[in-house]
Amino acid sequence: MPNLTVLHPKHLAAKAKMVDFFGWEMPINYGSQIEEHHAVRQDAGMFDVSHMTIVDVTGNQAQQYLQYLLANDVAKLQKKGKALYSGMLNEQGGVVDDLIVYYFDVSNYRLVVNSATCEKDMAWLNQHAKEFDVSIQQRCEFAMIAVQGPNSKAKAANVFSAAQREAVADMQAFYGVQAENLFIATTGYTGEAGYEIIVPKDYACELWQRLLDAGVKPCGLGARDTLRLEAGMNLYGQDMDENTSPLAANMGWTIAWQPQTRNFIGRAALETQREQGTQQLVGLSMTDKGVLRAGQKVKTSAGEGVITSGTFSPTLGHSIAMARLPQTNEQTAQVEIRKKWVTVNLVKPSFVRNGKSVL
């Protein structure tokens, strides 16, 4: 039996095409993936992300624990509700998972980790919690809905209470706040403004319906993938995994090297990798016909690499990809598409932000 989110009946009612996503039966689209993509870039769309794992970390040593567990430094978080993106590394410097951590105070944090890695992550969190005065609690009583797009905040305001509207009124990007029954965060995975809303399961279907009634379009995992790739955001398991250095996954910016005295899991291995150099994750842009796909071979004079994620970009009207390659200063690369070698442009792995091309 697959896992079902509490919103499953809403997806069926909307005639979603359901697929297996690492043991979860999730909507891939509700008719047209491209229309859903455009809804998020131009108006407002919503995703059921209830399959993701919410974990609360509390206790006297919560801060020390997370400083040891994560490559980014939670000591950077000073304002209540502030969020941080980080990799969680193994001793070899590979990525166990990527996650968002919310800070409430030094003894109280919330993590949101991936669904496909849930069991492994919980084991990892618990294993390392033994040496700290912390409590690790998975919060299975919640569902999660991401509402994204230029009009998403205005539309979501229609379904919020007065207190919730006030709580989010001046909230900057990358914060979260508990407002009555909802935890509302200004985070996302699309490159657009919006909210990720953690909602008690028994209210989730009603909230989904109210968002629908407010004109927010349901969007599936298909659009979620093209949106995140346009935004240059990694997908765990595809663009990086336990055998990938964050330095080779465009995650160098998430490593807090300072202070030198902070020891975190994977630090020693990362320092060696930094000295020796790693491959790099780059963007590819192809304006010719055809679609770049994960697994296709890439060549530059510096050597061979591979596409980790590739798609047709509905916003740009041509194909884009992320590829892991040996370091190079070249402007172009060759990609093998259906037995033909095609020239593509090498770009920064970020393609669209706030509805506009950044190429």
Added chain:
Amino acid sequence: MSNIPNELRYASTHEWVRPEGEGVFTIGITEHAQELLGDMVFVELPDVGDEVGAGDDVAVAESVKAASDVYAPITGEILEINEELADSPELVNADAYGDGWLFKIKAEDPAEIEALLTADDYAGSIEDE
């Protein structure tokens, strides 16, 4: 169950064939095929005048999900291609048996169509998938 019009013939590789008279046949991909592929983003068509053999890969339907070869169901010459698809590949999704047609073939032997699947046969073949 997707729509499988009775008056058409089918290939097991999900092409449909419509006789237009005088040995001319219109070819497209089935409703079932476009559902499997999802939103179409590019359709690569053969050139008018190409000589094609039954079973040759002559076109590519590229969707958000995958690139899929399209095979010529019968032998003959490409008489016409659907130029609209260059700018509107989504016609294949919206109207697989109508505006989303791919190309027309002038058949070398119009009787070749008798070897293709009937609507019932095709319905049976996709049930087994």
